[in-house]
Structures are given as C-alpha cells and as structure tokens.
Amino acid sequence: MARDSAATRARILAAAIDEFGAYGLAGARIDRIAEAAQANKRSIYVYFGNKEALFAAAMTHIVDDISTSVPIDTDDLPDYVGRIFDYYLANPSVVRMAMWLPLERPPQGPDETDAYAKKVAALSASGSPANDLDASDVVMFINALAQAWFMSPDSLRAADGLDPNSDERIARHRAALVETVRRMCG
Amino acid sequence: MARDSAATRARILAAAIDEFGAYGLAGARIDRIAEAAQANKRSIYVYFGNKEALFAAAMTHIVDDISTSVPIDTDDLPDYVGRIFDYYLANPSVVRMAMWLPLERPPQGPDETDAYAKKVAALSASGSPANDLDASDVVMFINALAQAWFMSPDSLRAADGLDPNSDERIARHRAALVETVRRMCG
C-alpha cells in the first residue's frame, strides 16, 4: 500500500460524508468510517481531531462543493432549483447531511452563514426576484422545495402509482419543482 | 406520589417526544427521558418495550395528533399550510421529530403511509388542486414549505436584518408561505 497522506485524508473524508449522511452525527461510527475508508481509526484522529471535527470538516467540504458546483443564478431561479435537485439526486449523502445539519448541530460546528448571506444579498440586489417576497424567505423555500423529494417517505413518493425510482417519475417531480418556483417568482 | 399508570405513561410519552425531537433516535437518552418524565427508567421498558418502540409510539402519537389538529382542506390549500405552520410553531418538538423521521427510520418503525395516502387521494379526488401538478408532488411541496422555516439555520432566518424570533418576522414568513402556496395552486 502506497503511503499517501493526502489520499488517505480524502478517503476518510469521503467515507465520513457517506457515514454521517447515512446515520447522522450521533449514529455514525468512527470504526465504520475507518473501515470504509480502508484507513486506520487512529489516522482519523491524526487528520481531523475528533468525531465532531470530522463532521464539521465533512460539512464544510460539501458546502464548498455545492456552492461551486451549483452557482446561483438570480435571474433564473426555476433553473437554479432544477440544478440543485440534479445535484442532490447525484449526491444522496449530501442531501442527507444537509437535512441533518439543523438537527444535530455540533456546538463548534461549521457556520454556513456566509454561503447563505451571499445568496440572500445577491437575490436582494438583483432587483425583484419574486416580486414582493423577502429574499431570505425565497431562499428558504427554494432549499426546502429542492429537498422535498428526499425528505418524503417512499410511500408518499409512490402515492400516485408510479415507481418512485423510475426516471419518468423523477423527471415529473423535477418538472413540478421547476414549475412551482416559476409560479412563486410570478 | 400518586400511583397512576396512565398518567405516568403519558408523562413518559411527552418527555420522549421532547427528547427525540431534541436529539433524534440515536442521540436520545433513556435516562434523560425518565428524569424529565419524573418516572423510573424501568417503567419505560414496562410501558413501551424498548427505545425503538418508544420512538415508534411517540411518532404515531404525533402523527395522530397532527392529522386531527390540522385537517386538510383540499379547497383551500394556502390556508392549510398556514395552519400547519401555526401548529409547528406551537409544537417545535413535533417538527423536529417529523424532520428526523426520514433520516432515522427504525426498522420496525411506524408507517405513516395511510396518513399520506389519504391526503393524496383527497387531493386527487377534489378535482384540480394545483392545475396540472401531481397530487403527491403537491403534498410533498406543502410539507416541505411548511417546514422550511424550521430547517433553516438561524443565520438565514436573520438574513434580512429582523430578529428571527420576533412576531413580525414570523408573521411575514407565514404570509410568504401562504402566498407561495396560493401561487403554486394558480
């Protein structure tokens, strides 16, 4: 096995995102992360300090990734939600971590204030995003709508009879999502 | 201390809702629930079996409570979200449990299929709730929008300068919520 500290660190981080996404902060197991990363438990402590710090590192990593991968376009919010949805679909662990963040917030956890503040500022500055609604409310709604599919139980996703894992069903939902934001923005 | 098994059971259930709401299934502590309920740990096992069963009992309790407290009105969806929001505001532990459910689903957990299926069916039957959107998507969006405020970090809630705990700010958000659903329904 090659000795590459950067690669090991990256493997640990990737495994941590999956583990925290699957089980949350309290439910995640350091041993499982080590095993999945094919790294030793000890190296996690060497590279990241402790469980909470690892969680924080994973969180900042995904926040960075999402804000570069899915830049906001204040002139086309419907398209923006669509792209967030696509990103979530491709990165299930990321949505789940995002859902966990407000629930299990470590005391010294990462503060995504800046990422949100920038979006709200950009939206406010861009004139009238959604006519008379507050920019911060619009950001909240867009986030919530993009996550709706993932926070719904399977039973609800299947409620209309289609297989919730089929491409058609997902495409329909995506279209509904984009259309909803279009209507919201007037 | 009076010996009243029904009262003790109810105290445990109430404490469990708070504890699970605050920490989730994995993070919740049986000892804390017992202490908060002013009951002995043992009685929890007598009345509910184990931790997961207690979680399930708490979940079915709130599902029941919410579906009776906030009946759906398929003819006035904007009003319906508003009422859900009010309920959530008055019962913070309930929102948090609802947010936790899709993340920490115990293997033998409660299945809220029926509650959702009924809503989707009612909505489908009532003609055109939101013109061309699937009823199940509409239900997802309504749920997500009603929860948006509670899953947003404080920094986002405060992004426009107002105190996020003030009545005015909350009223503005509620109005935005109702208006958004109104637009969604066309």
Added chain:
DNA sequence: CGTCCACAACTAACCGTTGAGTTACTACGA
C-alpha cells in the same frame, strides 16, 4: 370494621456491550 394479602406501581443498583479516544509499537522511505 379491622387486618391481612396479592398485585400493581415504583425504585435502585447492577450488567454487558458498545464505541470514542489512546498508547505503544512496527514498517516504510528518503
């Protein structure tokens, strides 16, 4: 009407396991 008894509610101390974090050590590579 008093007294005993059986059962239900309650309690405290304990047990076994799990899991975060550490220690002491080995192997690799420059």
Added chain:
DNA sequence: TCGTAGTAACTCAACGGTTAGTTGTGGACG
C-alpha cells in the same frame, strides 16, 4: 537512521437493558 504513515490492542465512560427488591392500594375475609 530518522521521521512519518500505519496498525493492533487497550482503556474507560456511557448507555441500553435487566434483576431483584420495596412501597402503596384495594379488596377478601373473619
């Protein structure tokens, strides 16, 4: 041969769950 990456074995506290025992209550019976 020195420093860094990696490993296995361990510690210790926390926590879910249990055992064994205590207290209060309500009813049967003399």
